[in-house]
Amino acid sequence: DAGITQSPRHKVTETGTPVTLRCHQTENHRYMYWYRQDPGHGLRLIHYSYGVKDTDKGEVSDGYSVSRSKTEDFLLTLESATSSQTSVYFCAISESSPAGGNNEQFFGPGTRLTVL
C-alpha cells in the first residue's frame, strides 16, 4: 500500500460522538486525500491537503474536518458522528499536483467505520 497506514482499521461508535481517523505515510508525498466509499457510489472526496496546514474541501465535506500538522500525518475528524457517516474511509497520497495532469494516487488499506 505504498507506505500508507490507516488507524484504526475498524471502529464502531455511537451517534453524536467525535471520531478521529489517522492516515500516516512514509513516502514524503505532498498531497494527501480522504475519501469515503459507499455501495452504489464511486469513491468520493471528502477533503484534501496540498501541504502542511494547507487543506481544502472536496465533494462531500459537510460534517468532516481535517488537519495536517506534519507532512506524514493527515487526520480526519467527525465532530459528531451520524449514521449517514457509516462508510469505508480511504486515505490516498500523491506526489504530483492534481492540476499537473499526472494525478497518480496511491491508497491506504481503509478504515471501516460504523455509527450506531
Place this chain on the structure above:
Amino acid sequence: GESVGLHLPTLSVQEGDNSIINCAYSNSASDYFIWYKQESGKGPQFIIDIRSNMDKRQGQRVTVLLNKTVKHLSLQIAATQPGDSAVYFCAENGNSGAGSYQLTFGKGTKLSVIP
C-alpha cells in the same frame, strides 16, 4: 469483506480468456485517466494510467484504450487469472470547478474469473 461490491455490474470470464472492462467518463476536458483494482477488504491498487494525448497504453497483461470522441475508456486484461478477480474502476482527472482539479471515480465493475 467490504460491502462495496453490491449493486455493481458483473463480468464473468473463463480463466485464460481475455477480459474487457468498460468505463464511460463525463468530463470532455479530463486530461488523465487511471484504472484501479480493488480486492475485497483492501484499498484500491493502481493498475495503469493514460494521458489524454494518447489512445492506447500497454502494461504487463493489461492495455488501456481511450476514445475521447465518445468519452470511453476500456481496460483489457489478457489471459485472465483467478487472481484478477476484483472490482475494477476508472478515474478521470479534471477540473472540478473554480480551478480545482481532482480525480472522479466510476462505480466499478466486478470481475469474476471462473476456474
